[in-house]
Amino acid sequence: MLFPFVWALLSSLKPSEELFATPVRYWPDNPTLEHYRLVVENGDFQQALLNSAIVAVSVTLMSLVLGSLAAHALGRIRFRGRSVVLYAVLAMTMFPQIAVLGALFEMVNYFRLYNQLPALVLTYMIFTLPFTVWVMTGFMRAVPMEIEEAAYVDGATPFQVFYKIMLPLALPGMVTTGLLAFIAAWNEFLFALSFTQTPDKRTVTYAITAFAGSTSGMYEVPWGQTMAASVLVTAPLVALALIFQRHILAGLTAGGVKG
């Protein structure tokens, strides 16, 4: 199950003459960090890492703020059409992004955001926000109603109730949804490919696929560097996944129950 990742790791440590040896050598005899050095010193790649970090963090924060406000409304406040809205949100979490690519492309151009990072932040919300709202609504509903009622009796305003009571209690849920939003934004490719163009605006997923053309001739793919870059980009995610294992599983199954 882990073999492709292990193989990428081994490949990234082999000097080119071992990497491109036939028959295939399984263990690096003279391990080297040369590929990593080249990748880390590559300005485009540094920029791509930074771009991905900016986009993913912004998307996560904005989804959490908007998502938890909306979730509080949906989980607590009674209003006409609440269940309709909730089902609409549910449907949106299943939404195929490709189906709105045309309109988003037009919108991005209209606001002159083509090849700008905000284009990605805005469009990524389309898949992170419904998900955040859905999962957070579940977490908000799990908070007993009595706590809130007690606060209202004591004269708290709805915003105070949200800020002082719901938010701290829903914090574990926010960690979970935030992680999932972050990973989704970090891994996104379709929008990054469609709405950015120049190397200085690419995210890591786009940068890695464009690696072959930019670092050498068209015909020789720099596999060593590609694997080193892959390991570098994946390592933080693997670490996050392992550290927050329980949170992620809880979030995924909450998201999964949405069926």
Added chain:
Amino acid sequence: MAPALLCAAFVALYPLARTFYLSFTNARFGDPNPAKVVGARNYADLVSDVFFRDAVVLTVLFTVVTVLAELVLGLLVALLVNTRFRGRGGVRAAMLIPWAIPTVISAQMWKWMFNDVYGVFNDILVNRLHLFPKAIAFTAEESTSFWAAAIVDIWKTTPFMALLLLAGLQLIPSDLYEAARVDGATRWQQFVKITLPLLRPAMLVALIFRTLDALRVFDVFYVMFGNRPDTMTMATYAQQTLVSISDIGYGSAISIAIFLVIGIFVTLYIVVFRPEEA
């Protein structure tokens, strides 16, 4: 609170309505003339478009193959992990790794493994197991490309499927199995009479979830094959038409068609499995 909801509705619903509108126009990006409404012409073109037809066939086939494989393998893995053994926690943690790796990167890793000259996959098949007389260019040949992409998807998603099913398995009360054992039921009978029916809701959710995901597959195919015409999925065809060719009108019609195909699958699931009874 209302602004947040309005914002969410706008973010999600406006683009869909707009795409629907655009699909009836001849809009092109960078065209100085304003777009005109051309009626259903884009859809008429779509019906006779062989590229689109091939893309639909490929995508549906891909969906059926990968989702079935993932369901069966995922169930097996979930059943295995649900038994007690040493290192179970470690295995469960490891199962998250393929899910966490960006699809683009897993496609890249596999492409290297599939390499016809230096790839480990060919080395194992040809030099170690002697299954084939000579190396195969898996990602270059038309007959193997589809399977190469399917393997990447199955590898990446089976553990995820297993985790969803595992959550379902753990909801089944263990006294049911004890009672069945007391009554002399075999393991197979327990599986068929207890596990499968009680796991049905979890399986259905995982199935719908994965089907929708597979129908819009883009990353794997794009990274492994670029815009090669024989390996175009619905999504890569739509993206290419919209972005590379800048044909917003026609591309939007393809997008709406994808939406309809996905809708058909969802309806089928609802009619066949009746989730409300599950």
